[in-house]
Amino acid sequence: xxxxxxxxxxxxxxxxxxxxxxxxxxxxxxxxxxxxxxxxxxxxxxxxxxxxxxxxxxxxxxxxxxxxxxxxxxxxxxxxxxxxxxxxxxxxxxxxxxxxxxxxxxxxxxxxxxxxxxxxxxxxxxxxxxxxxxxxxxxxxxxxxxxxx
Amino acid sequence: xxxxxxxxxxxxxxxxxxxxxxxxxxxxxxxxxxxxxxxxxxxxxxxxxxxxxxxxxxxxxxxxxxxxxxxxxxxxxxxxxxxxxxxxxxxxxxxxxxxxxxxxx
Numbered sequence: 001x002x003x004x005x006x007x008x009x010x011x012x013x014x015x016x017x018x019x020x021x022x023x024x025x026x027x028x029x030x031x032x033x034x035x036x037x038x039x040x041x042x043x044x045x046x047x048x049x050x051x052x053x054x055x056x057x058x059x060x061x062x063x064x065x066x067x068x069x070x071x072x073x074x075x076x077x078x079x080x081x082x083x084x085x086x087x088x089x090x091x092x093x094x095x096x097x098x099x100x101x102x103x104x105x106x107x108x109x110x111x112x113x114x115x116x117x118x119x120x121x122x123x124x125x126x127x128x129x130x131x132x133x134x135x136x137x138x139x140x141x142x143x144x145x146x147x148x149x
Numbered sequence: 150x151x152x153x154x155x156x157x158x159x160x161x162x163x164x165x166x167x168x169x170x171x172x173x174x175x176x177x178x179x180x181x182x183x184x185x186x187x188x189x190x191x192x193x194x195x196x197x198x199x200x201x202x203x204x205x206x207x208x209x210x211x212x213x214x215x216x217x218x219x220x221x222x223x224x225x226x227x228x229x230x231x232x233x234x235x236x237x238x239x240x241x242x243x244x245x246x247x248x249x250x251x252x253x254x
Contacts, residue, residue, distance in 0.1 A: 023247075024240060
C-alpha cells in the first residue's frame with residue numbers, strides 16, 4: 001500500500017497479547033491512556049479521528065487500514081500546521097506476536113519536513129503552496145503527500 | 150517547540166517573508182519593499198520567525214541580513230520523533246497494565 005521508505009521507525013516490545021494491544025488503537029477510552037487528553041475515534045476504514053494532544057496541538061486524520069490484532073494505518077497531520085496538515089503523512093502500527101508478548105513497529109511515512117529539508121526542490125514546492133495559501137487560494141491536497149517514489 | 154512553529158506560520162505575512170527568503174538572504178529593508186505594512190511591523194514578524202528558529206540573521210556593518218534556517222524545520226522532525234517515543238512508552242505501560250488486569254483470576 002505504501003512503498004515509500006518510512007522516514008521514522010520505532011520498535012517496542014510490549015508484554016501483552018496482540019489482541020489487548022490492538023484495542024488501544026480503536027477504543028477511545030483506551031487510546032486516551034497513552035496519547036492525548038481528548039480522543040474521538042471512528043474506527044472504520046475512512047473513519048475520522050481527532051486527538052487533542054495538549055489543548056494546543058491537535059492531530060487529525062483518518063483510518064486507512066484496520067486489520068484486527070495485526071495492523072492499523074492512519075493518515076496523520078496537525079490542525080493548523082500548513083507544512084504538515086491533516087492527511088499529509090501516514091502512520092502505520094504493525095503488531096507481531098513475539099515470545100509471550102507483542103512487538104509493535106511504528107512507521108511514519110511521507111513526513112513533508114523531510115522533503116522540505118532534503119532538497120531545494122522540496123523547499124520550493126512547499127513554499128509555493130504556502131504562498132498560494134497565504135493568498136487565500138484553495139490549494140487542494142498536496143500531490144506530494146500521496147506520490148510514490 | 151512545535152507551538153512556536155505553528156504560531157510563526159499562522160500569519161500570512163510571515164509565510165510570505167519565508168517565501169521571499171527562499172532564494173537567499175535579504176535585508177529587512179528589501180523585505181519591507183514587498184509589503185504594504187510598516188517597517189516596524191516587518192521587524193516584528195522577523196523577530197517572531199527568528200524566535201521560532203525558522204529564520205536566522207547575520208549582521209554586516211549596520212545591515213542585518215535575514216535567511217531561511219532549514220534546521221528550524223528539522224526541529225519539527227525531532228519533535229515528532231520525541232512525540233512517538235513518549236507516546237509508545239505510555240502505550241507499553243497502559244497495555245501491560247491492561248493485560249495484568251485481564252489475567253487476574
